[in-house]
Amino acid sequence: MTDTTMPDKPSHASADAADQADAETSGLLGAADIRRIAADAGVTPTKKFGQNFVIDPGTVRRIARTAEIGADDQVMEVGPGLGSLTLALLETGAAVTAVEIDPPLAERLPHTIAERMPQATERFAVINRDALKVTPDDTPALAQSESFTLVANLPYNVATPIIITLLERYPNLSSFVVMVQKEVADRLCAKPGSKIYGTPSVKLQWFGEAERAGVIGRNVFWPAPNVDSALVKFTRTHTDLTDDDVAARKRTFALVDAAFAQRRKTLHAALKKTVPASAFETAGIDATLRGETLTIDRFAALAAAVEADAS
């Protein structure tokens, strides 16, 4: 099989080739396996759930390696699908809790793990749930661990809401590596002042630091999507510990949403219903700037100034 991954930095080529060779003898899934399991389970990939399954063992190995996980680590996988990435995560020795929205896929997955990697079944659990609705009560192994990593090939249409919701809901979600549409990856990692800086970029800054970790071509998927994908690697640096922290985040995010709803306008014009001139002064922010130039810290300072003004 050809090497379809294109690293941002030229370092993975020989490791990818080695992965490819190893995968032939491991429990990982290739294209023929994926098609056979889908046929057995009566599954036809659906756009509704963003179902593009990875058919290349080298790619899933690369994702697991980027996440730097190993034995004793707890991992959440959103959207395990037919199990390509799940098996690569289990291969590292990590414990995996998978959250899958589509009932036939969630039902089939334990059988696939038992067939391909029987030694890993005790470290694996799957729940049939929408990741936007999952709570720590649904995932005891993750809730009880000091920290865990999210690793996922996310459904493209809901990738950003899933990331932000899980960071809000799980204070112990300490890092993630996700594969998303390349444009979404660029937006998540964008810096203030760039054209693509927007609500996903600024909200993610609240929780930590994101970086692009390589581009992945469309021919590693079945069916092949119309767009390229990219990996985003994220490290959490901030956790909302108190109700006051959570309230401050909500106020800040509301300002971010309002500022970017009219991103061509100045902050003064976009926020005139909610932010008085005095609050701009208190926060030391020039109201003639546009929201797209502000870091999350500046938005937080403005939200705090509005709150102080009101009390």
Ligand SMILES: C[S@@+](CC[C@H](N)C(=O)[O-])C[C@H]1O[C@@H](n2cnc3c(N)ncnc32)[C@H](O)[C@@H]1O
């Ligand atoms: C891009 S596919 C990835 C499948 C698999 N991880 C792979 O790499 O081959 C996205 C997966 O997410 C699932 N999915 C879509 N929306 C979801 C949601 N809201 N919550 C949980 N899973 C979801 C889909 O059913 C599908 O299995």
